[in-house]
Amino acid sequence: MSSNRKHEPIDWHGAAAKLSLDGRMFVGGERHPALGEETFDKRSPIDGRELCPVARCREADIDRAVASARQAFDDRRWAGKSPAARKKVLQKFAEQITAAGSELALLETLDMGKPVQYSLAVDVAATARCIAWYGEAIDKVYDEIAPTAASALALITREPMGVIGVVVPWNYPMIMAAWKLGPALAAGNSVVLKPSEKSPLTALRLAELALAAGIPPGVFNVVPGYGHEAGEALALHMDVDAIGFTGSTRVGRKMLDYAGRSNLKRVYNELGGKSAFVVFPDFADLDRAAKTIAGSMFFNQGESCNAPSRLLVHRDIADAFVERLAAEAPAYRPGDPLGGKAPMGAMVDEGQLDTVLGYIEAGKSEGARLVTGGNRVDADSGGFYIEPTVFDGVDNRMKIAREEIFGPVLSVLRFDSEEEALAIANDTSYGLQASVWSDNINRAHRVARALRAGTVHVNCYDEDDISVPFGGYKQSGNGRDKSLHALEKYSELKTTWIRIDS
Numbered sequence: 479m480s481s482n483r484k485h486e487p488i489d490w491h492g493a494a495a496k497l498s499l500d501g502r503m504f505v506g507g508e509r510h511p512a513l514g515e516e517t518f519d520k521r522s523p524i525d526g527r528e529l530c531p532v533a534r535c536r537e538a539d540i541d542r543a544v545a546s547a548r549q550a551f552d553d554r555r556w557a558g559k560s561p562a563a564r565k566k567v568l569q570k571f572a573e574q575i576t577a578a579g580s581e582l583a584l585l586e587t588l589d590m591g592k593p594v595q596y597s598l599a600v601d602v603a604a605t606a607r608c609i610a611w612y613g614e615a616i617d618k619v620y621d622e623i624a625p626t627a628a629s630a631l632a633l634i635t636r637e638p639m640g641v642i643g644v645v646v647p648w649n650y651p652m653i654m655a656a657w658k659l660g661p662a663l664a665a666g667n668s669v670v671l672k673p674s675e676k677s678p679l680t681a682l683r684l685a686e687l688a689l690a691a692g693i694p695p696g697v698f699n700v701v702p703g704y705g706h707e708a709g710e711a712l713a714l715h716m717d718v719d720a721i722g723f724t725g726s727t728r729v730g731r732k733m734l735d736y737a738g739r740s741n742l743k744r745v746y747n748e749l750g751g752k753s754a755f756v757v758f759p760d761f762a763d764l765d766r767a768a769k770t771i772a773g774s775m776f777f778n779q780g781e782s783c784n785a786p787s788r789l790l791v792h793r794d795i796a797d798a799f800v801e802r803l804a805a806e807a808p809a810y811r812p813g814d815p816l817g818g819k820a821p822m823g824a825m826v827d828e829g830q831l832d833t834v835l836g837y838i839e840a841g842k843s844e845g846a847r848l849v850t851g852g853n854r855v856d857a858d859s860g861g862f863y864i865e866p867t868v869f870d871g872v873d874n875r876m877k878i879a880r881e882e883i884f885g886p887v888l889s890v891l892r893f894d895s896e897e898e899a900l901a902i903a904n905d906t907s908y909g910l911q912a913s914v915w916s917d918n919i920n921r922a923h924r925v926a927r928a929l930r931a932g933t934v935h936v937n938c939y940d941e942d943d944i945s946v947p948f949g950g951y952k953q954s955g956n957g958r959d960k961s962l963h964a965l966e967k968y969s970e971l972k973t974t975w976i977r978i979d980s
C-alpha cells in the first residue's frame with residue numbers, strides 16, 4: 479500500500495479491502511506455517527469480520543525459533559557487528575517502518591480496534607522513533623574502567639545477553655514490541671517475539687521490514703500463538719536468556735514461576751496499573767485538569783496500562799470538577815475506527831467488552847453513582863464499542879477502584895486533606911503512574927515525592943519521551959522500558975581483571 483499524498487485524506491476502508499494479510503510465523507528470515515499446520519482465526523473487533531488465519535505456534539515451533547535465534551547469536555552475524563554498523567541497520571529499519579506507515583496503521587486498527595489516525599500518528603511514529611533512537615544511541619554508550627590499584631586494570635564491559643524472548647499485549651502491539659526490540663537488538667541480541675493472539679499482524683510485518691533493512695535472518699523471529707501455548711513454551715525455554723514481558727500482573731507472576739522452573743532466566747515485567755490523578759483545590763485551571771484526565775483516560779478506549787483511572791479530587795471542588803467531566807466525556811463517544819475521525823474505537827474483543835461491562839455493573843451494584851456512559855453502543859456494526867463512562871461517589875474499597883478495568887471507565891473519589899489523598903492514592907497493589915495537580919510548589923513536590931509510582935506527573939499527564947524510563951513500583955512490575963536504562967536489561971555486565979606488573 480503506498481502512502482498518501484499530503485493533505486489528501488486516506489480512504490481507509492478502500493485500503494482495508496485491498497490489503498493482503500499473512501498470519502504465518504516468521505523464523506530464520508522466512509515465513510512458515512506452524513509445524514503442525516494449525517491456525518487460529520483472527521477476527522477484527524471493529525466489525526467482527528474474519529481477517530486471516532494465523533499460525534498457532536506450539537512448543538515445537540518455539541524450539542525452532544529459539545534454535546534459529548541461538549544460531550544467529552552464536553555465529554555473531556549481528557552481535558559481532560560494530561555498534562556503528564548496527565546503528566545504520568536500525569536507522570534503516572526505522573525508515574522502513576515510516577515508509578510502510580499507512581499499511582502498519584491499518585493492520586493495527588483492523589487487529590485491535592483503535593482509531594486508525596492514532597495508529598498512524600502515535601503507534602507507527604513512536605515505533606519508528608524508538609528503533610531509530612536505540613540505533614542512534616548504541617555507538618555512543620561507553621564501557622567503564624574501575625578505579626582500582628595501579629597494579630591492575632579492571633574493565634567493566636557490557637555484552638549482549640543472547641536470546642531474548644519478548645511477550646507483549648494487544649493494547650499498543652507495535653510500541654510495546656519496539657520498547658523491547660530497540661534496546662535488545664541495539665545491544666546485539668537475537669529476539670523471539672510472541673505477540674498477543676489478539677493482535678499478531680503488525681509484529682509479523684515488522685519482522686519482514688527488519689529483514690529488508692538488513693537485520694540478518696534469525697536475529698528477529700516472530701511466533702504468533704496463545705499465551706498458554708507459545709508464550710509458556712518461550713518463557714520455559716532453557717535456551718532463552720531473558721524474557722521482556724509486558725502484560726497483566728496475573729501473567730507476570732507466571733513469568734517469574736517459569737523462570738524459576740527452567741533456567742532462572744532474567745524476567746523483566748511491565749504490568750498493570752490503577753493510577754491516581756490527584757487534584758487539590760489550590761489548582762486554578764480546573765478546565766485544563768478535566769480535559770487532561772478525560773483525554774488520557776479515554777485515549778485508546780481506556781486500554782492503557784497508565785490510564786489515570788482513579789480521580790481523587792478535593793471535596794471543595796469535586797462537584798465543579800465532576801460537572802466538567804460530565805460535559806467532557808461524551809465527546810469521546812466511539813465511532814468507526816477506519817473513518818479517520820473517531821476519538822475512540824472498539825474494545826479489542828467480545829471478552830474484553832464483557833469484562834468492562836461487568837465492571838460497570840459492579841460499580842452500580844456497589845453503590846457508585848453513574849454520571850455518564852455505561853452502555854455498549856453500535857452493536858449492530860458487529861464490533862465492540864463502549865461509551866466513555868464516569869462513576870462518582872466511589873470508595874477505594876470498591877472493585878472498580880481496586881482492579882484494573884482496562885476500558886473507558888473512570889472512578890471519582892473525594893478527599894478532605896492532603897494526608898487522606900496520599901493514603902488513598904497509595905492504597906493500591908499497583909504503582910505504575912500518578913499525577914498531582916496543585917499551584918502550590920511545596921505541596922506539588924511533597925506529594926510527588928510521597929506517591930509510590932514509577933512515574934509522577936505534576937500538573938500534566940501522559941508526558942512522553944523515549945529518553946525517560948517507563949515502568950512501575952510494586953505489582954506494576956520490576957523493569958523499565960525506554961531510555962538508556964533499558965539497555966541494561968539486555969546486556970550482561972562483565973568484569974575483566976588485567977594484571978600490570980611493575
Ligand code: NAD
Binds near residue numbers: 703709728783784882
Ligand atoms: P496478558 O497478560 O493477558 O497477555 C500479555 C501477553 O502474555 C500476551 O502475548 C499473551 O498471549 C501472553 N500470555 C498470556 N498467558 C500466558 C501464559 N500463561 N504464559 C505465557 N504468556 C502468556 O495481558 P493483555 O490482556 O494482553 O494486556 C493487558 C495488560 O497489559 C494490562 O494489565 C496492562 O496494564 C498491561 N500493560 C502494561 C504496560 C506497561 O508498560 N506496564 C503496557 C501495556 C500494557
